[in-house]
Amino acid sequence: MTIVVLESGGTERNPSIDALNEIENVGRPRAKDQWSVRNRILGGSSHTWGGRCVGFDEIDFESRAWIPHSGWPLTMEEIDPYLDRSAEHLGLAIGRGFSDDRFWSIANRAAPVSEVDRSLLLPFFWQFSRDIAESYPFEYMRFGRHLRDQLGNNVTLVTGATALRVLSVESGMSVQGLEYATLDGRRHTLAATTVVLCAGGIENARILLNSGPQGRAGLGNDHDQVGRYLMDHLRGPTGLFELRGSASLQRRFGRYNVQGHFFRAGLRLSPETQRREQLLNCAGWLGEVLSPDDPWDALRRFSAGKPRLPQDATSVLRNAPLLLRGAIDYFGARNGLPRKLQQLSLDCMCEQVPDPDSRITLSERRDRLGMRLPKVDWRSHPYEARTMHRMAELIASEFERIGLAKPRLAEWVKDKAPIPATFVDVAHPTGTTRMSNDARQGVVDVNCEVHGVSGLFVSGSSVFPTVGHCNPTQMIVAMAVRLADHLKMVRIGSTPVEVRANVG
Numbered sequence: 001m002t003i004v005v006l007e008s009g010g011t012e013r014n015p016s017i018d019a020l021n022e023i024e025n026v027g028r029p030r031a032k033d034q035w036s037v038r039n040r041i042l043g044g045s046s047h048t049w050g051g052r053c054v055g056f057d058e059i060d061f062e063s064r065a066w067i068p069h070s071g072w073p074l075t076m077e078e079i080d081p082y083l084d085r086s087a088e089h090l091g092l093a094i095g096r097g098f099s100d101d102r103f104w105s106i107a108n109r110a111a112p113v114s115e116v117d118r119s120l121l122l123p124f125f126w127q128f129s130r131d132i133a134e135s136y137p138f139e140y141m142r143f144g145r146h147l148r149d150q151l152g153n154n155v156t157l158v159t160g161a162t163a164l165r166v167l168s169v170e171s172g173m174s175v176q177g178l179e180y181a182t183l184d185g186r187r188h189t190l191a192a193t194t195v196v197l198c199a200g201g202i203e204n205a206r207i208l209l210n211s212g213p214q215g216r217a218g219l220g221n222d223h224d225q226v227g228r229y230l231m232d233h234l235r236g237p238t239g240l241f242e243l244r245g246s247a248s249l250q251r252r253f254g255r256y257n258v259q260g261h262f263f264r265a266g267l268r269l270s271p272e273t274q275r276r277e278q279l280l281n282c283a284g285w286l287g288e289v290l291s292p293d294d295p296w297d298a299l300r301r302f303s304a305g306k307p308r309l310p311q312d313a314t315s316v317l318r319n320a321p322l323l324l325r326g327a328i329d330y331f332g333a334r335n336g337l338p339r340k341l342q343q344l345s346l347d348c349m350c351e352q353v354p355d356p357d358s359r360i361t362l363s364e365r366r367d368r369l370g371m372r373l374p375k376v377d378w379r380s381h382p383y384e385a386r387t388m389h390r391m392a393e394l395i396a397s398e399f400e401r402i403g404l405a406k407p408r409l410a411e412w413v414k415d416k417a418p419i420p421a422t423f424v425d426v427a428h429p430t431g432t433t434r435m436s437n438d439a440r441q442g443v444v445d446v447n448c449e450v451h452g453v454s455g456l457f458v459s460g461s462s463v464f465p466t467v468g469h470c471n472p473t474q475m476i477v478a479m480a481v482r483l484a485d486h487l488k489m490v491r492i493g494s495t496p497v498e499v500r501a502n503v504g
Contacts, residue, residue, distance in 0.1 A: 001154060002154055002156075005156070005158065006158050006180050007042050007161060009160070010041065011041070011042050011159065014040075016183070017040045017041075019367070020040060020162060020367050020369070022034070025376050026376065028379060029421050031426075031427075036048060042144035042147060043144020043145065046143045051129040051141075052126045052129075052470075052471040053126065054474060055096050056076065056079075056468040056475055057469075057470075058076045059271045060281060060469075061466075067280065069354035073445075083475075084096060085478070089481075090477055093127065098125055100123065100125075101123060103125045103263065107258045116398040116402065120398065121273070122267065124283055126263065126264045127263050128263070130261055133146065161180045162181045162369060163178055164178075164181055165207060165212075165371075166178055166207065166212075166219055167211075168453065170213055172452075174453065174454040174456075175192065175455040175456045176193075177191040181369045194456075196459055197459065197460075198460055201428075201430050201431070201461050201462040202374050202429050204433050205432035206373075208221065208226045209221065209226055210362065220433075220456065225434070225439075225441070226432070226433060229432065229465075230378055231430040231431045232426060232429055233349050233350065233351075234352065235347065235426050236347060236419075236420065237346065238345075238407075239396065241406075246344055253265045264285065266285030267283065268469060269281060269283075269394075273394070279383075280352070280384060280469075281468055281469040282348055282351065282391045284346060284347065284348045286347070287346065289341060290339055290341060291339075291340040294319075294341075295318075295322060296323075296339055298313075322338060322340055346395060349470070350387050350388050351468055352384055354465065357379065363375040378425065380418075386416075393409070428467065428472050430462065431461075431467065432462045433458045434465045443458070447483070459483050463479065
């Protein structure tokens with residue numbers, strides 16, 4: 001089997017390629033700098049991601065009566081083997097089973113004596129990706145740096161090749177190939193009987209909407225589902241802590257060094273609380289605003305050979321006691337490195353309601369390649385604000401009860417006001433080609449093949465029916481491994497890990 005990978009960008013950032021990420025926004029405010037959330041470059045958005053990895057919670061896969069359009073056609077148990085296999089791709093110490101109380105045994109540590117009420121909140125842990133091939137010991141995995149070395153003999157990588165539209169037979173029931181443009185603007189056709197779109201939650205939908213036979217409203221869009229159910233994460237501060245007296249709080253909910261990998265502690269809403277109060281899933285953790293003279297940032301620039309002199313040298317000298325304490329914490333207590341902060345907040349990140357009217361359509365405006373821009377109508381809902389209000393209140397009351405520093409809740413939380421407009425998207429566009437067993441309710445089937453279009457597959461968070469409360473990268477990689485298994489099985493007849501659909 002011959003595989004061709006088309007990548008819109010190259011190995012270096014290119015302003016003319018960046019411009020192809022332009023959108024027309026008609027909904028909730030979004031990040032103005034698209035590079036901060038979408039990277040057209042070899043390796044994609046791993047160039048700017050924050051490295052956080054974790055799988056979804058069991059409740060995320062359930063059809064929840066109080067959340068319209070919730071539920072996956074897969075269970076968590078069916079995803080688990082792929083989370084395990086995602087670890088080697090993401091540079092993780094372990095693929096799953098680390099985000100709950102099992103963390104303490106994995107870390108070979110005693111669990112805290114005083115803990116939050118488990119009927120209200122649950123401990124939660126994120127693991128940070130690590131690229132062990134990099135000189136800086138905690139560099140996140142940047143996929144583009146190693147991709148060329150990992151390609152098989154049957155794989156051809158073409159950079160500077162922007163996918164424009166999928167080509168299909170006249171009926172639209174199977175694919176014939178792909179049209180793409182090179183950096184000079186010239187268009188080319190690549191013949192293929194199997195096409196996999198891996199362009200992200202916005203571009204996957206855009207390409208499908210720009211595709212299909214003449215007179216059709218997109219490919220795989222017979223039921224007007226392409227582009228609908230756009231979700232992201234609403235994330236931001238819900239309260240502030242006094243820095244003075246917060247040392248024990250920072251140790252408990254800070255970073256942990258386990259087997260040379262960093263983990264971060266936080267909390268999530270318990271399933272009991274979600275069901276009892278009809279809330280969405282939500283997580284909370286300590287948000288840190290670093291001081292401009294944080295010495296660890298200065299040391300990282302020194303290790304990369306790009307110090308800012310004389311400021312970085314001054315920062316290291318002035319903050320020598322913090323560096324010493326950090327070395328003791330790291331090598332002795334096996335904690336993360338303490339940072340010099342100017343602010344400590346209670347940050348929360350909330351799941352969104354799957355809303356068919358939150359969507360991507362096509363603008364009348366076009367990019368320099370002549371393709372219609374994505375028109376983004378991202379919406380938020382009172383459900384999300386109510387969930388974040390409650391999450392912040394529960395954490396504040398539980399911290400006070402167990403003797404930890406209590407946050408001063410933000411005014412918008414105390415006033416039960418809508419989520420501030422400053423809470424913009426955080427590079428997690430999800431749901432625009434959602435997975436479903438019913439073609440009238442989604443775009444792809446349980447194997448990520450577009451309903452009614454043989455040979456056309458979609459990979460990425462755009463196939464997720466719900467977004468959960470956590471960063472999607474590990475789930476994206478796990479689902480990509482699962483799709484690769486399926487393609488091997490149906491295209492070349494090899495036997496992958498068994499995959500079964502939940503059709504109940």
